[in-house]
Amino acid sequence: MKIYDRFYTDTFDEEGRIADIRINCPDSFNFAYDVVDEIAKEEPERRAIVWLDKSGEERIFTFGELSELSNRAANLFLSRGIRKGDHVMLILKRHYQYWYALLGLHKIGAVAIPSTHMLKAHDIAYRIENADIKLILCTPEEGIPDSIREISDRYPGVIRMAVRGSLPDFLDFDAEMQKQPGTLSRIATDSHDPMLLYFTSGTTGEPKGVVHDHSYALGHVVTAKYWQCCVDGGLHLTLADTGWGKAAWGKLYGQWLSGSAVMVYDYDNFYANEILGIIEKYKVTTFCAPPTIYRYLVRARISGYDLSSLAHTVTAGEALSPDTQKDFLEKTGLLIHEGYGQTETTLTLANLQEDPVKPGSIGRPTPLFDMDILTPEGKSASPMEEGEIVMIPKKEQRMIGLFSCYHGDEEHYREVWEGGVYHTKDIAYRDEDGYYYFASRKDDVIKSSGYRIGPAEVESVLLNHEAVLECAVTGVPSRKRGFLIKATIVPTPGYEPSDELKADIRDFVMHEASSYKCPRVIEFAESLPKTANGKIRRDVIRNADKDRLYD
Numbered sequence: 001m002k003i004y005d006r007f008y009t010d011t012f013d014e015e016g017r018i019a020d021i022r023i024n025c026p027d028s029f030n031f032a033y034d035v036v037d038e039i040a041k042e043e044p045e046r047r048a049i050v051w052l053d054k055s056g057e058e059r060i061f062t063f064g065e066l067s068e069l070s071n072r073a074a075n076l077f078l079s080r081g082i083r084k085g086d087h088v089m090l091i092l093k094r095h096y097q098y099w100y101a102l103l104g105l106h107k108i109g110a111v112a113i114p115s116t117h118m119l120k121a122h123d124i125a126y127r128i129e130n131a132d133i134k135l136i137l138c139t140p141e142e143g144i145p146d147s148i149r150e151i152s153d154r155y156p157g158v159i160r161m162a163v164r165g166s167l168p169d170f171l172d173f174d175a176e177m178q179k180q181p182g183t184l185s186r187i188a189t190d191s192h193d194p195m196l197l198y199f200t201s202g203t204t205g206e207p208k209g210v211v212h213d214h215s216y217a218l219g220h221v222v223t224a225k226y227w228q229c230c231v232d233g234g235l236h237l238t239l240a241d242t243g244w245g246k247a248a249w250g251k252l253y254g255q256w257l258s259g260s261a262v263m264v265y266d267y268d269n270f271y272a273n274e275i276l277g278i279i280e281k282y283k284v285t286t287f288c289a290p291p292t293i294y295r296y297l298v299r300a301r302i303s304g305y306d307l308s309s310l311a312h313t314v315t316a317g318e319a320l321s322p323d324t325q326k327d328f329l330e331k332t333g334l335l336i337h338e339g340y341g342q343t344e345t346t347l348t349l350a351n352l353q354e355d356p357v358k359p360g361s362i363g364r365p366t367p368l369f370d371m372d373i374l375t376p377e378g379k380s381a382s383p384m385e386e387g388e389i390v391m392i393p394k395k396e397q398r399m400i401g402l403f404s405c406y407h408g409d410e411e412h413y414r415e416v417w418e419g420g421v422y423h424t425k426d427i428a429y430r431d432e433d434g435y436y437y438f439a440s441r442k443d444d445v446i447k448s449s450g451y452r453i454g455p456a457e458v459e460s461v462l463l464n465h466e467a468v469l470e471c472a473v474t475g476v477p478s479r480k481r482g483f484l485i486k487a488t489i490v491p492t493p494g495y496e497p498s499d500e501l502k503a504d505i506r507d508f509v510m511h512e513a514s515s516y517k518c519p520r521v522i523e524f525a526e527s528l529p530k531t532a533n534g535k536i537r538r539d540v541i542r543n544a545d546k547d548r549l550y551d
Contacts (some may be wrong), residue, residue, distance in 0.1 A: 001039075001232050001256070001258065001259035002042065002074075003039055004037055004044075004221075004255065004257055004258065005034055005212060006034075007023060007025070007218055007221075007257070008021055008022070008024070008026070008221060009021070009022040009024070009470040012288060015240055015354065016354055017352070017353075017354040017355065018222075018226050018352060018353070018354075018367055019367060019369045020367050021221065021222060021368060021392055022366075022515060023218050023219070023221075023398075023400050025188060025215045025218055025398065025400060027191055028188070028189065028190065028191065028193065029191040029214055029215060029218070029404050029540075030106060030107065030189045030191075030214055030482055031106055031195075031214065031218075031253060031264050032070055032103040032106035032107045032109060032152065032215040033103075033186055035217070035256060035257060036048075036063060036067055036070065036103055036163055037067050037390060038427035038518060039256070040045055040062075040063040040064045040066070040067035040394065041457075044062060044063060044064030044067075044406045045062050045064060046062060046063050046261075047060060047061075047062060047261040048061050048063045048065075048099075048256065048259060048261055048262070049061040049064050049066070049096065049099060049262055049264060050058075050235060050261060050263050050264070051096045051266065052263075052264070052265050052266065052278065052282075053265075053266040053267070053371065054152075054266065054268060054477060056222060058418070059096055060388075061096065061099070061118060062180065062484050064220075066099065066103065066192075067311050067481075068101055069100035069103075069104075069177070069182075070103035070104045070106075070107060070183040070239065070257050071101045071104070071107070071180075071181070071182050071183055072100075072104070072177045072178075072181070072182055073100050073101050073103070073105075073177060073179040073180075073231040074103075074104035074105075074108050074175055074184050074187075075180040075181055075184060075488035076102075076104070076173070076180045077104055077105065077108055077110060078108060079137070079180070080135065080159055080171075081134070081159075082091060082105075082110050082134055082135055082328060082436070083108065083109075083110070084108060084109030084110065084187070084189065085110070085111065085193075085194070086110045086111065086134045087110070087111045087123075087131045087132060087197065087518070088105055088110050088112055088113065088121040088133065088135045088136075088137065089113045089115055089127060089128075089131075089133050089135070089136045089137070089138075090102065090112055090113065090114050090115065090137050090138075090186065090242070090243075091115045091116070091117055091119065091136065091137070091139060091144050091243065092114075092138065092163065092243075093110045093139050093141065093142070093241060093242065093243075093254055093266065093280055094242060094264050094265065094266040094267070095139060095163055095164065095266060096264065096266075097137075097164075097173065097174070097216060098242045099162055099251075099252065100360060101137055101173075101327045102114070102252075102347055102535075103478075106188050106189075106195060106214070106484075107184060107187060107188060107190075108188075109189040109227075110296075111133060111194045111196065111197050111211075112195070112196055112197070112301075113133065113196075113197045113198070113199070114196070114198065114242050114243050114244075114247065115127065115199065115243045115268050116243030116244065116252070117139055117141065117142040117144055117241070117243065118142075118243075119144075119147070119243075119443070120146040120147055121148075121150040121151050121304045121330070122152060124136075124147055124148060125154065126206065126207070127199055127207075128155050128158060128487050129149075130198060130199075130209060130391065130407070130408060131407060131408075132158075133158060134157060134158065134159065135160075136148060136160055137160050137161045137162065137163070137164070137173055137470075138158070138160075138161070138163075139163065139164070140163070140164050140165060140172075141173065141421050144323070145162060145167055145169075145170060147324075148160055148508055149169060152169070154479070156245055156450065159171070159184060161173045161176075167388070171349075171545065175397045176320040179324060182341065184246065187358070189214060190214070190521075191213060191214045191215045192213050192214070192375070193402075194211050194212070194213055194404065195213055195217075197209050197210065197211050197212075197407055198210045198212075198245050198343050198419075200245065200342075200479070207531075208406050208407075208409060208412065209341075209406055209407030209408065209409070210245075210343045210344050210403050210406065210407075211403060211404045211405050211406070211407050212403055212404060213404050215398070215400045216248075216346070216400070216401060216403075217253040217254075217257075217541075218253075218257070218401075219346040219368060219400045219401025219402075220248065220249060220253040220254035220256050220257070220346050220347075220508065221257050221258065221400070222254075222346065222347050222350075222352075222366045222368055222401075223249050223250075223254045223339075223341075223346055223347040224250075224253070224254025224255045224257065224258045224260070224512050225254065225257070225258045226251075226255070226350075226352045226353050226366070226530075227337065227339050227347055227350045227351075227352055227353070228250065228255075228288055228312065228314050229311065229353050230254065230255050230258040230259070230260035230261060230285075230286050231257030231258065231259065231285060231286070231293075231311075232260070232453060233259060233260070233285075234260040234261070234285035234286060234311075235260065235261050235262070235263050235282060235283060235284050235285050235289070236250065236255045236260045236261070236262050236263065236285065236286045236287075237263040237265070237278070237279065237284045237286070237287050237288070238250025238262075238286070238287075238288040238289070239270075239275070239288070239289040239290070239293055240253055241266075241286075242256055245343040246317070247345070247493065249288075249316075249341070249347070250262075251264065252326065256333065260285070260286070260328065261262075262277070263282055263284055263530045265278055265536040270293065270296070270371050270443060271380055272293075272296040272299070272300035273296050273300055273301070274344040275293075275297070276297065276300060276302065276305040276307070276522040277305065279305070279307055279309070279310055280305045280306050280307060280309075280485050282443070283309035285308060285309055285310065285311050286310070286312045287312070287313045287315070288313070288314045288315065288316075288397065289313075289315060290315060290316070290317045290318060291317070291318050291319060291320040291321070291463075292318070292326055292469075292509075294315060294336060295321075295463070296318070297325050297330060298324060298328050299327065302332060303331065307332055310332070310334065311327065311334075311519045312336050312337070312353075313335070313529050314335050314336065314337045314338070314350075315326070315336050315337075315338055315339070316338065316339040316340060316341065316362075317444050317535075318436055318440065318536070319456045319459055319460040319463065320336060320338055320361045320460075321460055321461075321463035321464045322460075322464065323463075324336075324463070325359050325466075325536060326359075326414040335357050335362075336359075337350065337351040337352075337357060337364045337526045338350070338361065338363060339351065339362065339363060340362040340389075340426075340436070340438065341418075342420075342424060343495070344402065344403040344404070344416075345391070345401060345402055345403075346368065346401035346402075347366055347368075347371075348365065348366060348367055348368075348371060348391065349362050349363045349366065349371060349389075349436050350362070350363040350364070350366055351363040351364075352364075352366065358431075358433075358435050359419075361431075361435040361436060361437050361495055362436050362437065362438050362505040363435065364426070364433075364434050364435055364436065365434075367466055368400070368401055369391055369399075369401070369402075370391065370392040370393075370394055370396075371389065371390070371392070371393055371436075372386065372389075372392055372421075373385075373386075373387040373389060373390070373428060373430055374387045374388050374390050374413075374421070375387045378419065381429065381430070383429075383430060383432045384392060384429055384430075384431065385429060386427055386428070386429045386439055386454075387426040387427070387429070388423060388424065388425065388426065388427060389423070389426045389427075389428050389436070390421040390424065390444060391421060391422040392421050393420070393421075393422075402422065407491025408523055410547060425441060425442040426438065426440075426441060426442065427439040427440045427441070427442055427445060427454055429435045438454075438456050439454030439456055440454030440455050440456050440457075440459055441538075443478070444538050445473075446473070446474070446475035446485060448478070448481050448482055448483045448484060448485060453485060453516070453517060455472070455473035455474065455538060456473075457513075457517065457521065458473040458509070458513070458517050459471050459472070459473050459487075460483060461508075461509050461513045461517065462487055462489070462492050462505065462509065462519075463513065465494050465504075465505055465509075466492060466495075467489075467491050467495040467501060467504070467505065468489050468490075468492065468505065469489075469490045469492040469493070470490040470493060470528055470536075471487055471488065471489045471491070472487070472488045472536045472538050472541055473485060473486065473487050473488075473519065474486050474488070474538050474541045474542050474550055475542070476521055476545045477545070477546070477548060477549050477550065478543055478551065479547070479550070479551055484520040484521055484550050485517065485518070485519045485520055485521070486519060486520070486521040486522070486523065486541075487519035487521070487522050487523075487527070488523050488524075488525050488528060488541055488543065489505070489522060489523070490524075490525055490526065490528060491524055497541070502522045504509065505519075505522060506518055506522070507521065507541065510536045511530075520550070521550065528541075528550055529541065
């Protein structure tokens with residue numbers, strides 16, 4: 001891809017591994033103009049998106065088409081009074097309109113707020129008030145229009161648009177698009193201007209508004225090129241809703257800069273056989289999914305599918321069990337490369353393309369960031385010593401890929417930058433080779449019988465048991481031990497909750513890990529409480545148990 005060389009200078013070590021990347025970010029950089037439109041000029045027929053929905057409808061979008069469609073979207077937003085700096089909410093699931101609506105907002109300098117369709121009326125109201133949202137563009141599905149109508153009297157100035165047909169009280173986005181010209185004179189934007197705002201749900205408190213500027217798109221080249229290993233002419237599939245920050249990681253910026261098209265499957269319910277069929281039919285070359293998805297895949301009939309096109313697989317977001325890693329490797333010949341980052345960042349730690357993979361490790365620092373682990377005393381941790389993952393700013397370099405601020409929350413922003421380093425609030429340790437191992441969120445650590453126990457280290461063992469599909473480990477109050485370890489478990493289909501199953505799971509953990517990590521309390525559940533972004537909310541389980549007291 002010629003476009004790549006305009007923005008990046010790569011340096012490699014003697015073994016061919018990426019050692020450093022220098023990013024050239026012009027002051028006027030705007031991904032929609034400087035990447036999408038430029039590719040459209042040079043190669044208008046280059047494939048950008050392969051889209052498929054659950055009914056079997058297929059659409060393929062070229063860069064030439066995306067350039068024109070994003071111009072129409074930009075003109076539509078302008079016609080409705082949206083201007084540079086205005087906030088626009090996108091609740092579009094995996095509908096293809098998301099891509100050119102987002103690019104259209106980039107072109108006019110408006111701030112896009114991608115949001116999940118799992119939001120309820122009060123969630124939408126919170127975001128409108130917090131971010132002064134001017135327009136909402138939404139799916140007609142999942143009851144989202146009704147949720148918006150429920151609060152419309154409180155926010156009469158918010159413009160309502162929907163895709164896929166005409167709805168009462170909503171402008172028809174697709175019909176209005178057809179009325180707009182397909183050309184647009186460039187609107188001046190600055191690379192420091194806000195481009196994206198993600199409301200990210202932590203384990204406590206209201207969601208925070210994470211703001212990224214226009215340079216953020218360039219920061220995802222490590223994510224795509226050297227972790228996901230996207231290739232020129234390839235086809236990358238990341239399983240994520242567009243309302244999650246993971247969509248920015250795997251559905252446009254880094255992939256297109258690397259020359260790869262993106263595969264989009266617009267579905268409601270996950271079925272492993274459908275995903276395997278898509279990889280086979282469309283010759284997907286690189287794949288990213290959360291560990292839970294891989295657990296489903298290895299239990300499906302993988303041998304019945306031709307996955308020979310698939311060259312590289314990655315995962316992030318939660319613990320990947322060694323058993324899942326082993327099973328997937330045996331059945332496909334592919335290692336799953338773990339990575340780590342936050343909504344506030346691009347990829348910060350990873351098992352990159354040429355690195356040896358250590359099962360259970362989230363990898364080593366990527367070339368864009370200097371990372372460390374700090375003890376509670378503020379010292380750099382020794383090998384195998386736990387501490388907080390922090391990011392140290394590189395001297396005299398712009399931190400491309402790191403968020404600009406928390407919208408309207410300067411106090412919290414100062415807090416995460418205490419001492420001049422960015423505090424992730426994630427606990428980890430690293431080995432003698434510099435590989436990091438995630439332990440827990442800072443607030444999730446369990447203190448039991450004098451031990452400090454990270455939920456992730458227990459969950460990673462539990463997930464190796466064939467009856468455990470998902471789990472959350474928390475502490476419950478104990479008279480004698482401070483807290484006991486509790487495991488809330490969603491059983492794998494085919495397994496029924498019983499005392500015998502509890503005993504079998506405990507025996508398994510006792511055999512696989514230190515005895516102090518064994519859950520003293522096990523409860524089964526149909527599902528786990530999660531944030532709108534899909535993260536398990538251990539705080540909900542803890543709060544429900546706070547008045548319980550065990551011996």
